[in-house]
Amino acid sequence: MADTIFDVAVIGGGPAGYTCAIRAAQYGLKVALIEATDKIGGTCLHVGCIPTKAILFSAEVYDHFKHAKDFGLETTGEVKVNWPAVVGRKADIVTKHTKGLDFLMKKNKITVVRGYGKLTGAPKSGVHTIAIEGGKESQVQAKNVVLATGSDARMLPGYTADDKIMTNIEILSMESVPKSLVVIGSGAVGVEFASIFRSFGSEVTVIEALPRIVPAEDEEVSKELLRQFKKRGIDVHVSAKVDKIEKTKSGVKVDFTTSDGKPAAKEAEKVLVAVGRAPRTGNVGIDKTKIKVDRGFVEVDEYMQTAEPGVYAIGDIVMGFPQLAHSGSTAGMLVAAKLAGKYAKPMKRNLIPGCTYCEPQIGSVGLTEAKAKEAGYDVKVGKFPFVGNSKATILGSHDGFIKVVADKKYGEILGVHIIGPLATDIIAEAVTAMELEATVESMMFTVHAHPTVAEALLDGFASVEGMAINV
Secondary structure, eight states: OTTOEEEEEEEOOSHHHHHHHHHHHHTTOOEEEEESSSSSSHHHHHHSHHHHHHHHHHHHHHHHHHTGGGGTOOOSSOOOOOHHHHHHHHHHHHHHHHHHHHHHHHHTTOEEEESEEEEOSSOBTTBEEEEEESSSOSEEEEEEEEEOOOEEEOOOTTOOOOSSEEOHHHHTTOSSOOSEEEEEOOSHHHHHHHHHHHHTTOEEEEEOSSSSSSTTSOHHHHHHHHHHHHHTTOEEEOSOEEEEEEEOSSSEEEEEEOTTSOEEEEEESEEEEOOOEEESOTTSSGGGSSOOEETTEEOOOTTSBOSSTTEEEOGGGBTTSOOOHHHHHHHHHHHHHHHTTOOOOOOOGGGSOEEEOSSSOEEEEEOOHHHHHHTTOOEEEEEEEGGGOHHHHHTTOOOOEEEEEEETTTOBEEEEEEESTTHHHHHHHHHHHHHTTOBHHHHHTSOOOSSOSTTHHHHHHHGGGTOOSOO
16 A cells, blocks of 8 residues: 555545445456445445435335225225334335445456545645555545545534534434424435425424425425325424524423414424535645635535545535535536546536435426526426326325426426425436437427326326427
């Protein structure tokens, strides 16, 4: 190791980092992956995307059991939630994929360096030196460096995460399903956990500071999710300000101000703080380089290169890009291709899909109706309800809709917004269509298999012209 000069050293083994490392190795580059923990996979695999979705699927199955008679099924007894078993299954899935990543490192001949990696300054003779703290190696040398250090859950000022006031990490380690839960924040993390624990029988309250839940989504999607949450018995407060969180003998008490300025309070067993994530860039040696940072986020060009020659940044730390695993991993593949001298296509921010796995699911890409109008487009909108889709009815999940935002003059697809069954899967078609610059007209003549939930997109595109078949 002391005499080895790698083509690229990746700092951080989350989905952005390990994807970059694998793709670079596939191109024939000599790669080192530096990871501070004893497991590759980052937040996504260990305390984020994967464990959360595993528990969400258990909640979905449980919801189906509640309506077994509607599907012609008879149960011989009460179906109960075995929380330790739910958590155990989640842990097994995480372990399986952690071992899978270890295998991929060996398969691709990637050198995994355990320890905390830090930049030490500008390169010397074209070689960067990365200091390694807490590991066997003292340093790693590489011609190029990729920062993929990830992010941490934000906590409200003045509070520390524990077994009562939790982030996404602590909530995954609870010993039992709480009888009551207050969720502060209604982004993807907040509404997903609200959905999970409502399915498992918890009394759930959501407090959101902005005027609507899932505020990054199209306004009509926000309204529909609010309607569905209220239908499920989830208590939602928007335009509400949290004033204080106080621990009690039985749990916690949250004092907040409602949208009409009145004081209110809610007591619960647990509180989940889901108010976003902070980039992990404060202690990686950026101050010793030319890298420009804005509020902790790293500034990059279209190929993810920073202001320091030979240093790239990908994933949650990049300014202007969403903190999503698939955004980071795609950026990792882009950087690997660029370093290998292969074809590399810059990412388009507006073509990165957003997916929220609550019930009902949300999938979206491109401009919302409001943003499209702000951008000066002459907007034409189509909307198709899932009640008109036969597969959605078969699944017993026909709430929600597909909304297509298009340019009136040329039929350019500007955005697609889905709330309903399998939304997080079928949004991929909309991304592909927009990536290939398909028009509403061309999508109206694209054959969709029947019966599928995906064919609702056919009616969704046709609805822009007022020509949906099934409504």
